[in-house]
Amino acid sequence: xxxxxxxxxxxxxxxxxxxxxxxxxxxxxxxxxxxxxxxxxxxxxxxxxxxxxxxxxxxxxxxxxxxxxxxxxxxxxxxxxxxxxxxxxxxxxxxxxxxxxxxxxxxxxxxxxxxxxxxxxxxxxxxxxxxxxxxxxxxxxxxxxxxxxxxxxxxxxxxxxxxxxxxxxxxxxxxxxxxxxxxxxxxxxxxxxxxxxxxxxxxxxxxxxxxxxxxxxxxxxxxxxxxxxxxxxxxxxxxxxxxxxxxxxxxxxxxxxxxxxxxxxxxxxxxxxxxxxxxxxxxxxxxxxxxxxxxxxxxxxxxxxxxxxxxxxxxxxxxxxxxxxxxxxxxxxxxxxxxxxxxxxxxxxxxxxxxxxxxxxxxxxxxxxxxxxxxxxxxxxxxxxxxxxxxxxxxxxxxxxx
Amino acid sequence: xxxxxxxxxxxxxxxxxxxxxxxxxxxxxxxxxxxxxxxxxxxxxxxxxxxxxxxxxxxxxxxxxxxxxxxxxxxxxxxxxxxxxxxxxxxxxxxxxxxxxxxxxxxxxxxxxxxxxxxxxxxxxxxxxxxxxxxxxxxxxxxxxxxxxxxxxxxxxxxxxxxxxxxxxxxxxxxxxxxxxxxxxxxxxxxxxxxxxxxxxxxxxxxxxxxxxxxxxxxxxxxxxxxxxxxxxxxxxxxxxxxxxxxxxxxxxxxxxxxxxxxxxxxxxxxxxxxxxxxxxxxxxxxxxxxxxxxxxxxxxxxxxxxxxxxxxxxxxxxxxxxxxxxxxxxxxxxxxxxxxxxxxxxxxxxxxxxxx
Numbered sequence: 001x002x003x004x005x006x007x008x009x010x011x012x013x014x015x016x017x018x019x020x021x022x023x024x025x026x027x028x029x030x031x032x033x034x035x036x037x038x039x040x041x042x043x044x045x046x047x048x049x050x051x052x053x054x055x056x057x058x059x060x061x062x063x064x065x066x067x068x069x070x071x072x073x074x075x076x077x078x079x080x081x082x083x084x085x086x087x088x089x090x091x092x093x094x095x096x097x098x099x100x101x102x103x104x105x106x107x108x109x110x111x112x113x114x115x116x117x118x119x120x121x122x123x124x125x126x127x128x129x130x131x132x133x134x135x136x137x138x139x140x141x142x143x144x145x146x147x148x149x150x151x152x153x154x155x156x157x158x159x160x161x162x163x164x165x166x167x168x169x170x171x172x173x174x175x176x177x178x179x180x181x182x183x184x185x186x187x188x189x190x191x192x193x194x195x196x197x198x199x200x201x202x203x204x205x206x207x208x209x210x211x212x213x214x215x216x217x218x219x220x221x222x223x224x225x226x227x228x229x230x231x232x233x234x235x236x237x238x239x240x241x242x243x244x245x246x247x248x249x250x251x252x253x254x255x256x257x258x259x260x261x262x263x264x265x266x267x268x269x270x271x272x273x274x275x276x277x278x279x280x281x282x283x284x285x286x287x288x289x290x291x292x293x294x295x296x297x298x299x300x301x302x303x304x305x306x307x308x309x310x311x312x313x314x315x316x317x318x319x320x321x322x323x324x325x326x327x328x329x330x331x332x333x334x335x336x337x338x339x340x341x342x343x344x345x346x347x348x349x350x351x352x353x354x355x356x357x358x359x360x361x362x363x364x365x366x367x368x369x370x371x372x373x374x375x376x377x378x379x380x381x382x383x384x385x386x387x388x389x390x391x392x393x394x395x396x397x398x399x400x401x402x
Numbered sequence: 403x404x405x406x407x408x409x410x411x412x413x414x415x416x417x418x419x420x421x422x423x424x425x426x427x428x429x430x431x432x433x434x435x436x437x438x439x440x441x442x443x444x445x446x447x448x449x450x451x452x453x454x455x456x457x458x459x460x461x462x463x464x465x466x467x468x469x470x471x472x473x474x475x476x477x478x479x480x481x482x483x484x485x486x487x488x489x490x491x492x493x494x495x496x497x498x499x500x501x502x503x504x505x506x507x508x509x510x511x512x513x514x515x516x517x518x519x520x521x522x523x524x525x526x527x528x529x530x531x532x533x534x535x536x537x538x539x540x541x542x543x544x545x546x547x548x549x550x551x552x553x554x555x556x557x558x559x560x561x562x563x564x565x566x567x568x569x570x571x572x573x574x575x576x577x578x579x580x581x582x583x584x585x586x587x588x589x590x591x592x593x594x595x596x597x598x599x600x601x602x603x604x605x606x607x608x609x610x611x612x613x614x615x616x617x618x619x620x621x622x623x624x625x626x627x628x629x630x631x632x633x634x635x636x637x638x639x640x641x642x643x644x645x646x647x648x649x650x651x652x653x654x655x656x657x658x659x660x661x662x663x664x665x666x667x668x669x670x671x672x673x674x675x676x677x678x679x680x681x682x683x684x685x686x687x688x689x690x691x692x693x694x695x696x697x698x699x700x701x702x703x704x705x706x707x708x709x710x711x712x713x714x715x716x717x718x719x720x721x722x723x724x725x726x727x728x729x730x731x732x733x734x735x736x737x738x739x740x741x742x743x744x745x746x747x748x749x750x751x752x753x754x755x756x757x758x759x
Contacts, residue, residue, distance in 0.1 A: 043508045106520070114503070117497075123585070136490060137703075138491070138521060147638075154637060155637050158540065195499065195503065198503050198516075199499065199517075202511040203513045257530075257535065261527065261530075262513075270535060390526030390538075391526045391529055391530060
């Protein structure tokens with residue numbers, strides 16, 4: 001059980017970049033992805049969203065899968081990020097074949113399901129919808145991606161709302177620790193849809209302007225889309241392949257708030273437990289953490305309970321923290337892996353990305369986020385939080401690969 | 403992973419058969435004429451307060467009641483974590499919210515169906531019902547969802563034998579899913595009686611549903627139903643690949659095909675998908691009792707959880723339900739090893755190995 005887990009490759013696509021490098025440039029230049037919905041067909045066109053400005057056909061070209069039959073927007077985004085991760089780790093065809101694949105999604109192919117909702121139910125004949133026959137199944141996207149790449153060892157899908165990708169990474173690490181597999185490709189993918197946009201809108205938790213995490217006057221979140229995947233490998237495999245890891249997954253924690261289906265407990269029980277467990281599993285003390293990439297959705301509820309939980313763990317010595325949601329929006333099931341990639345970037349470049357749009361500290365908290373970019377930040381470990389509906393709370397602890 | 407023992411110390415199953423009462427074992431087969439099998443449900447008020455009941459969807463009621471049945475069966479031992487699995491989750495709520503959204507042109511929508519539509523809604527509900535703040539996750543990987551949940555629990559018990567996991571599955575025979583997937587040939591084109599499913603070979607299966615919860619620990623109790631020895635998943639294997647993986651699976655568990663007393667066959671009645679699994683039965687397990695179950699619960703992504711319940715019941719009660727029997731072999735004095743081989747869509751193959759507790 002002392003098996004160490006290394007990250008040997010990563011890939012990401014979001015509204016601030018089509019790959020990891022572009023994302024990093026946007027993060028350090030404080031360039032956000034918030035704008036109107038141009039690609040998604042919705043009546044809420046003016047509701048700010050962090051959209052990838054490429055139509056489905058263009059995304060398929062970017063994924064180098066122009067045939068792409070049955071590839072939903074969710075699956076295509078996933079394929080793009082998985083391919084980048086595979087390239088960055090330089091996996092061979094055989095290594096891809098022998099990898100396990102664990103993907104996370106909040107709603108699977110809902111974007112195509114809502115588009116062809118009536119045709120799928122009524123029409124037996126061929127049409128643009130017939131390639132999306134099983135798009136309502138959340139596991140379908142993972143099998144499509146696995147089939148396209150020739151991944152054979154295992155294909156799994158996790159869905160715990162906004163903490164999904166963090167849990168996919170956790171399960172990947174568990175499978176390596178228990179010697180079920182040597183290597184796992186894991187992460188999450190999320191496409192904007194009318195379903196989620198209207199769902200969050202009906203809960204009145206969307207900000208009509210740019211979201212302001214941890215600000216006294218925060219009004220809610222902005223939705224985003226994107227995907228990110230990591231290549232996890234066991235220590236033995238890394239030693240054998242002499243591959244240079246980009247980071248180490250030091251620990252992880254998962255808990256449940258056991259409070260409400262769509263709200264966090266005011267004192268942040270689950271968030272506190274998840275962070276504590278992540279530290280304990282890594283055998284580290286709070287003082288070792290140099291940066292927290294917070295869940296920080298900018299809803300009234302999340303930021304309060306997360307902020308209180310952070311204060312409870314770190315006391316008077318709270319490390320630098322920020323939410324990167326003002327850049328990418330809340331990418332739901334993909335947030336955990338996108339922010340794991342951002343955390344790795346923070347470690348590699350020793351920078352803390354600023355929490356954009358912050359103005360006024362919350363009156364319930366004694367802490368406030370980093371508002372300007374910090375360089376030469378001397379970060380050894382980063383904690384990355386992901387919390388979701390259903391009370392699911394997860395926290396990943398990442399460390400330098402050295 | 404070092405081999406250890408894991409025990410099923412409680413079960414709670416609501417299915418198209420009369421299964422929520424753990425004192426009986428498939429007493430009277432339920433018959434369905436029209437390709438769709440729906441749960442025989444208990445009186446939910448015996449499990450859930452009326453004020454809460456009103457707010458829950460049908461599948462949340464079924465799922466929560468199954469979880470509570472399981473916890474009661476485990477003598478109210480508190481789980482340290484909850485791991486759930488589903489294929490299509492709360493598609494009924496998703497479809498209701500989508501219908502409203504499309505009809506009202508995205509205006510004036512109420513959030514109830516959206517809130518209840520997340521795949522992890524049941525895991526969260528059970529957690530808050532019993533105030534379990536421990537490990538909690540949900541797998542939605544088609545025919546691997548339930549076995550992944552099981553595998554997750556076994557790995558965690560292997561690390562820390564003091565834990566207990568409530569591992570469950572839930573899927574609903576939803577009308578929207580039926581409408582969409584019957585066009586893709588998932589279900590029989592002609593109305594088919596479930597008890598005659600295997601007598602009339604054709605393409606497509608029956609739409610089924612169910613919720614099954616298991617209380618899994620590293621220690622045996624007076625309640626123990628059976629032990630879970632191992633589980634394995636094979637993604638889109640060829641026939642030879644699957645066959646050798648199965649032999650290897652038995653071998654690493656120090657068994658050969660002859661040691662398998664009960665072979666539970668996950669054939670779904672779909673001639674396009676059943677070939678490999680039936681040939682495995684004919685080739686290796688002619689001396690074993692062979693059982694089928696999908697004529698009893700229908701086909702759904704997490705149907706192998708019904709098979710686990712069936713295998714656990716056979717081992718605990720040392721009884722074979724006639725309605726599930728495929729073959730006729732001399733009666734054995736003791737039933738010890740159960741092997742479940744399931745398939746979903748002819749692509750997701752899984753093995754679960756059980757032993758008398």
